[in-house]
Amino acid sequence: MALLAAEHLTVTFPECEAPVLNDVNFSLETGDFAVLCGATGCGKTTLLRMCKRELSPLCSQTGGVRFDGEPLAALDAKTSAGTIGFVMQHPEQQIVTDKVWHELAFGLENLNTPQDIMRRRIAEIASYFGMEDWLERDPASLSGGQKQLLNLASVMIMQPRLLLLDEPTAQLDPIAAADFLTTLHRLNQDFSVTILLAEHRLEEVIPQCSRLLLMDRGTVVMQDAPRTLLSALPADAPVMAGMPAAVRLHHALGTKGDCPLSVSEARHMLMPQLCCKQDALPEPDPLPETAPALTVSDAYFRYERQGRDILNGLCFSVRTGELYCMIGGNGAGKSTVLSVLSGLNRCYAGKVEIFGRRIQDYKHRSLHQQCVTLLPQDVQTVFLRNTAAEELAEIDKNYETVLHDFPFDLKPLYPQHPYDLSGGEQQLLALAKVMLTKPRLLLLDEPTKGLDAQSKRRLADVLHGLTAQGVTVLMVTHDIEFAACHADRCGFLSRGALISADIPTRFFSENAFYTTAASRISRGYYRQTVTVEQIVTLAEQNGGCR
Amino acid sequence: MRAFDTMNPAAVTVTLILAACITIFSLEPLLLGISLICAATYFLMRNGRRHAAFHIGAIGMPLLFALLNPLWNQHGTTVLFVINQRAVTQEALVYGGVTGLRLAAVLYWFRNFSDLMTSEKLFYLFRGFSPKLALVFTMAVRNLSLFRAQMRKIQTSQRALGLYREGHLIDDLRGGMRVFSILLTWALENGIITANSMSARGYGCGKRSSFTFYRWEKGDVALLLTALVLAAAVIAGILSGALTWQFYPQRIPPAMTLQYFGAIAAYAGLAMLPVIYEGKEMLTWHCLRQSI
Numbered sequence: 001m002a003l004l005a006a007e008h009l010t011v012t013f014p015e016c017e018a019p020v021l022n023d024v025n026f027s028l029e030t031g032d033f034a035v036l037c038g039a040t041g042c043g044k045t046t047l048l049r050m051c052k053r054e055l056s057p058l059c060s061q062t063g064g065v066r067f068d069g070e071p072l073a074a075l076d077a078k079t080s081a082g083t084i085g086f087v088m089q090h091p092e093q094q095i096v097t098d099k100v101w102h103e104l105a106f107g108l109e110n111l112n113t114p115q116d117i118m119r120r121r122i123a124e125i126a127s128y129f130g131m132e133d134w135l136e137r138d139p140a141s142l143s144g145g146q147k148q149l150l151n152l153a154s155v156m157i158m159q160p161r162l163l164l165l166d167e168p169t170a171q172l173d174p175i176a177a178a179d180f181l182t183t184l185h186r187l188n189q190d191f192s193v194t195i196l197l198a199e200h201r202l203e204e205v206i207p208q209c210s211r212l213l214l215m216d217r218g219t220v221v222m223q224d225a226p227r228t229l230l231s232a233l234p235a236d237a238p239v240m241a242g243m244p245a246a247v248r249l250h251h252a253l254g255t256k257g258d259c260p261l262s263v264s265e266a267r268h269m270l271m272p273q274l275c276c277k278q279d280a281l282p283e284p285d286p287l288p289e290t291a292p293a294l295t296v297s298d299a300y301f302r303y304e305r306q307g308r309d310i311l312n313g314l315c316f317s318v319r320t321g322e323l324y325c326m327i328g329g330n331g332a333g334k335s336t337v338l339s340v341l342s343g344l345n346r347c348y349a350g351k352v353e354i355f356g357r358r359i360q361d362y363k364h365r366s367l368h369q370q371c372v373t374l375l376p377q378d379v380q381t382v383f384l385r386n387t388a389a390e391e392l393a394e395i396d397k398n399y400e401t402v403l404h405d406f407p408f409d410l411k412p413l414y415p416q417h418p419y420d421l422s423g424g425e426q427q428l429l430a431l432a433k434v435m436l437t438k439p440r441l442l443l444l445d446e447p448t449k450g451l452d453a454q455s456k457r458r459l460a461d462v463l464h465g466l467t468a469q470g471v472t473v474l475m476v477t478h479d480i481e482f483a484a485c486h487a488d489r490c491g492f493l494s495r496g497a498l499i500s501a502d503i504p505t506r507f508f509s510e511n512a513f514y515t516t517a518a519s520r521i522s523r524g525y526y527r528q529t530v531t532v533e534q535i536v537t538l539a540e541q542n543g544g545c546r
Numbered sequence: 547m548r549a550f551d552t553m554n555p556a557a558v559t560v561t562l563i564l565a566a567c568i569t570i571f572s573l574e575p576l577l578l579g580i581s582l583i584c585a586a587t588y589f590l591m592r593n594g595r596r597h598a599a600f601h602i603g604a605i606g607m608p609l610l611f612a613l614l615n616p617l618w619n620q621h622g623t624t625v626l627f628v629i630n631q632r633a634v635t636q637e638a639l640v641y642g643g644v645t646g647l648r649l650a651a652v653l654y655w656f657r658n659f660s661d662l663m664t665s666e667k668l669f670y671l672f673r674g675f676s677p678k679l680a681l682v683f684t685m686a687v688r689n690l691s692l693f694r695a696q697m698r699k700i701q702t703s704q705r706a707l708g709l710y711r712e713g714h715l716i717d718d719l720r721g722g723m724r725v726f727s728i729l730l731t732w733a734l735e736n737g738i739i740t741a742n743s744m745s746a747r748g749y750g751c752g753k754r755s756s757f758t759f760y761r762w763e764k765g766d767v768a769l770l771l772t773a774l775v776l777a778a779a780v781i782a783g784i785l786s787g788a789l790t791w792q793f794y795p796q797r798i799p800p801a802m803t804l805q806y807f808g809a810i811a812a813y814a815g816l817a818m819l820p821v822i823y824e825g826k827e828m829l830t831w832h833c834l835r836q837s838i
Contacts, residue, residue, distance in 0.1 A: 052746060054742075054746050054748075077752065081745075081751055090739055093739035094743035095740075096688075096740060097681075097684050098685075102684070105757035106747060106749075109755050110747055110749045110750070112752060112755045114755065115757065115758075140691060140692070140695070151743075158748075344702060344706060374703070378699060380732070381699045381704075382704075383728065384725065419735055
């Protein structure tokens with residue numbers, strides 16, 4: 001008998017005509033690790049919430065969800081709370097209390113668990129998740145990844161049989177996200193917890209999952225084991241953009257056999273089918289030599305007098321009209337670079353020049369007036385008004401004329417509250433707001449965080465549109481794939497110094513670990529192919545598949 | 547035996563409050579002296595050489611009061627000398643010294659109390675009264691710091707956007723208002739997520755239990771009972787008048803009865819409880835370290 005099953009589930013929100021979920025049918029067996037994927041707004045969140053009674057939205061509903069054979073509504077309150085766990089996207093806001101141990105205890109307290117059992121469970125879970133050292137800490141002092149692990153642990157402590165997760169890694173950096181997904185996989189393997197995970201970071205999770213559910217416009221269109229499903233997926237399906245490089249490559253090349261899911265499978269199943277007579281694409285045209293928009297030489301910066309140098313002899317320059325991506329691990333100093341360039345912090349030694357003038361010569365906030373603008377990581381902090389239109393009008397009353405060549409149509413967003421927009425739309429609105437201040441140098445902090453493949457592509461289009469208008473863009477990011485596909489140049493920051501900088505093809509093909517999946521797949525067969533598109537082009541020039 | 551600060555917070559609180567309250571309601575120099583010495587010793591044991599300014603202030607208190615009290619207190623019969631046609635009496639001098647002593651002792655007790663009682667321990671005491679209210683209290687504390695952090699983030703990001711002119715007061719004020727109003731919206735948005743996360747984990751589905759690291763062990767009960775019994779003996783002594791001094795017009799100490807000494811000894815026992823626990827712990831630890 002299925003552990004979780006939806007039967008002809010149709011959900012309509014009040015005052016809406018079209019249903020959000022339309023005749024959804026699916027079932028999960030005990031021990032399944034299922035991934036739910038689909039474009040933003042296709043109803044993933046609603047579907048997950050319909051499986052958790054406490055979070056079900058106000059709606060009219062036909063059909064229903066069964067848990068262990070019983071309708072969800074028939075479960076008693078404690079069983080429903082304890083046996084179905086739910087983890088949401090935002091690490092910070094799910095935390096209720098101000099001590100890690102209290103957060104772990106919270107769910108057990110609600111179920112009126114006796115002291116002795118709580119004590120044992122907390123000790124057990126802390127040791128399983130490796131969080132014994134943080135038990136006494138305030139969750140606010142934890143990193144985003146640690147917070148999300150805490151959220152997972154405080155659900156797992158109630159020993160649920162089913163875990164529902166709504167994009168739990170969207171706000172995490174790639175290392176923390178991989179950690180989180182590994183922990184999930186381990187929980188599934190060790191305790192056969194059934195997992196239903198909505199995710200758009202599919203590269204790591206698809207090789208691990210046992211079932212894939214594909215949603216489109218409010219209904220589950222395909223459900224099967226990942227390999228079967230992905231082999232049958234049409235190459236032009238909209239979700240293809242978010243799939244792992246191996247899958248995209250398989251479909252773009254039209255190779256024979258089953259679809260590979262991981263890098264190593266792609267190397268073994270796919271690459272041998274390609275002809276490698278010509279092993280590299282011609283060198284791209286060198287970038288035009290324009291005047292530098294920004295030069296940093298020998299910059300040193302630290303936050304505290306006794307602290308360590310966060311910027312440690314940083315030297316680099318960005319040319320006018322270029323899209324420069326700075327990548328690097330956590331704590332490499334990426335955000336600090338931006339705070340120094342935007343004048344929020346001042347380095348204690350070294351020189352920072354912006355458009356040929358030293359940064360300290362920009363007096364009276366003139367640095368920020370039509371020169372440098374920083375778009376922070378948390379774009380919500382940019383918004384102060386009740387509608388998107390007011391937000392733009394705040395800076396320039398004639399925003400519509402100024403923005404007429406903004407490469408994305410913002411009109412549908414105007415009447416909405418900025419907080420009600422999706423992550424991708426918020427990013428674009430913030431960009432538009434920033435563009436109204438007419439900056440010549442735009443600094444972006446992790447703009448692709450939490451965006452799905454389609455929104456990323458839209459963001460890239462907008463950024464290319466801006467550089468074409470002569471705006472210089474410097475972004476720091478964890479998103480290697482984005483940098484490889486869209487940057488003019490990439491720089492690698494490590495321990496406060498820029499180690500190397502080059503055009504993406506050379507940059508990523510010379511890195512062995514810090515590189516794209518496509519580069520890892522094609523390594524040894526082709527040189528300097530760092531995106532799926534480049535492999536496909538080169539394969540076609542070689543005469544396609546054998 | 548465990549160190550005093552690891553005992554059950556309720557037992558610790560009762561001991562400290564009793565020691566302090568008896569000090570407040572007593573004017574017996576011997577009792578106050580014992581109180582001051584015990585409280586100060588415990589403070590020194592926990593803090594070592596730090597907080598020199600606090601010690602100087604507290605020790606200076608009896609001297610200061612002894613000097614100041616005769617200035618507006620003319621009672622007493624033994625005139626020491628006369629300034630500006632005002633008599634300075636021996637009784638007023640002593641009375642001032644004793645009140646100063648009392649204040650110094652009480653200061654030490656309260657300082658010890660606030661050092662010992664971390665927010666977690668206060669929370670533990672609080673939830674004895676109302677678990678729900680205690681939860682609201684923790685959430686409020688947490689949200690306040692979240693607000694502050696978010697406000698700082700918004701201000702920084704607005705500054706980097708270059709929306710305000712420098713030194714423009716009206717711009718800054720208007721900006722501040724807007725930041726505040728968006729902060730409310732943000733708080734509501736976040737509140738919904740937190741509420742969802744709470745109900746997803748079963749908040750509000752019946753009676754709650756409340757987890758704590760503190761338990762009532764034999765030692766805690768023993769500490770509590772000892773403190774209560776000793777305090778009862780002292781209070782009985784005070785109420786019977788065995789510890790009452792007369793200061794004006796003449797200094798008359800209480801009679802040296804068995805009851806007097808009994809009450810003083812009982813108070814010494816009560817006030818020394820923290821020192822005894824701490825000293826035993828230090829000694830044990832010292833011996834254990836010797837054997838490593």
